[in-house]
Amino acid sequence: MSAIASLGWRIARSLSSRVAPRSARNCMPRPLRRARQRALLSLVLPSAIALPSVLLLAACGQSPESAAREARAQGARARQAAKVLVAPVERADMTLWLETTTTVESEREIQIFPRASGHAVEVFAEEGDRVKSDQVLARLDRREQQLAVRDAEVALEESHAARKRAELTVPEAESKLRSAERAAAQAEVDYQRDVQLASQGDMPSSVSKRTLDASLLARDNALQTVEQDKLALRRAQFESEAAKTAIARAELALEKARVALSLTEVVAPFDGVIAKRSVKRGDAIGPAAAVFTLTDIESLRAVFYRPQREHGLFQSEMGMFARADGAPRDARTVPPLTVSATAEALEGRTFHGAVLRVSPTVDPASGAFRVTALLQRESEGAWLLPGMLVRLRIAVGEHPQALVVHKRAFSREGGQGHVLVVRDNTARRVEAEEGYSDDQRVELLLAPGAKLDVGEQVILVGGRDIEDGTLVDPESEHAASAPAPQHTASSQEAVDGKSGG
Template sequence: MNMIRTAVPVLLGLALLSGCKADSKAEEKKEEAAIPVEVATVTLGTIDAAYRGTATLEAENEATVLSKQSGTVEQVLVEEGDRVRAGQLLARLESDKLRFERARAQADVDRLEQDFTRLKSVYQRNLVSREAYDKTQYELSAARAAADLASLALRESEVRAPFDGIVSARYIKRGNLIQPNAQAFRITQMDRLRAAVYVPERDIHKLKTEHLVKLTVDAWPGKVFTGAVLLINPVIDASTGTVKVTVNIDAKQSELRPGMFARTEILYDHREQALLIPRDAVITEDAAESVYVVASDHARRRVVRIGYGDAGNFEVLEGLKAGEQVVTTGQASLKDGAKVQVVTPLKDEPAAGAAPAAAAQEG
């Protein structure tokens, strides 16, 4: 009898404990926390298909002007940044000796021309041998050639621009002693730029001449420049597996400069009324793409098929409909069927104590 009296309280305690655990589990399930996420709506829009790469802008015409003679630099007539015309004088070497040599050569020509004129009249009367006549004629021809060489050497003491352009570098100074083929200036045509983009051979069939090219550079953030495919090299570089594509850049875009690093997009297709979602919404695992679709405060994982993509969006070929909402931030915390709470991203606010922009400008 005493054993029965002792067992009853124990059983009652176990029952109460079991009931408390069950109530706790039910309460935990009831209070399942919603995961905050940001979403975007599947929309219809246009998208461009593009091959993206990088390139360094180059001048179509650029030349290093060399000194053709040795000598001391007497005058430097242009500076870096000056615009020059084809044939314009850029620098002059000391040329007194060259002028004297040309004068001496010309004097020899004048003397031999007089001798030849007299000898010719005598030869026509058969008063001089043919040998003497031919010898004088040869001497006159040699003297004329020597005079031409002296004139050429004098002209080459002047350094001139090969074409219209900008002086982009000056290598000489007044008083420098330079040798033949020494660098003097670099002339660049700023208004005719090109860029070389190296495209993998697997993508080359997509590209054609005249395809539009968009370019961006760090010097002008947010601004898009344009060009067009000019040439596609017919030969594949075996060492890299790429093909050189030459882009011609619109000459009216004066902000661009040779040597700038550019990000390029060669646009080879365009689609209207495409289903678009932000790039951030797509999850790629094992070469398959999926997204989380939000409906009735729950997120469901759905496999999708992706088409073209640009800097901000992907085209969806299968798996979504216009108007559906997809998660763009918070996917790492989600699993299929998880409860979610859609939140609005906070806008950037000025730091505490910062003065309004207008007030800062007025100050």
């Protein structure tokens, strides 16, 4: 049999040399020449096998027709179909994922600095303590500030007393003015009467010139007194308003003293957890050095950078695309990109999230742009913490109900991708390009004119030497991976009994 196979191989090589001239064979790639020779061998070998059989059967006295039928049967057995493992074409939602590694951060994490200088006399918070907004974390020596507050309070009390005194002078000045006005009116009456008496020329006047001059002087003095009392009233009113201003100034001084007193307390600006404490009782502290680090472990984020060639994949997350013109930041017109994170420290847990914002500019030094994603904190009883190293997968594209096959079914030769589909126990080549893919499957983008239906079987294993038109014997991937049937206890006893008998 080996001699026959060797003969068939020599015949195939001879036919190959006749079909293609030597110059064409030299330009042909070696794998293609080997495949051509194998194809010719598949045509020649059955005849080479059948020929000795025909001669042998004829020598044994069998009729030529029977010998020919037997030879054809032997040739058919020689051309047995190739065993291949197949799987069906399916439709599934395919997602394009980008992967990167970064560390978890808190959306709100700050260092707290004292707002005044002094010695810490009390420390109320430790690392890991949960604190509320405006809760006092530490307190400085505040005796000087307390005295300043008391002094400002006394000054305010004095200002109120001065205002009361000023308010009393106003009605007093008003009373004096009214008395002066009445006196001035009486002096005017007296003067006019004296003038009238002095003007009677036909009879002796009872009013001398001296008396008339005294009456005039009395009237002028009364009018001057009225003017002076008016000025006194205006002065009293001005002092009353000044007293009100003095009260406002004293209140302002008191408020400043109270603010200075409040600066001796270090408070939490928001709800969170103390991540670091850097102060001890008795330490001299000031605005130049942080004394606490406060973090919000409920709001976690991941900041990462992507190359500028991927900027188009994130355009839906940029403000100019994600929101309508003039809309607030939370008024989205497109859904956010989803993110999943896994941490080596929390094996088997997946934390989901979404892209929060994307920088609209590219760093000219690195050629990358900044992306910020929010992450959920809890997953199946495990908790992410700021500073943990995580691996992120960002879904930046989705093709719903895409045509997919197993990755092993897709091949590429000479820059052109294809799959081998089984139709009527024959391998047929269907050209396609790969789209989105995951760990097991790949999306097929069929070439123009190519056709592939859901449910058709494509070759996974055994297709390396198979070409378009090759006979195959397909076996389903699920059937090949199914375990061999096991005998039940009753069946095994029956077999044992039968063999024992």
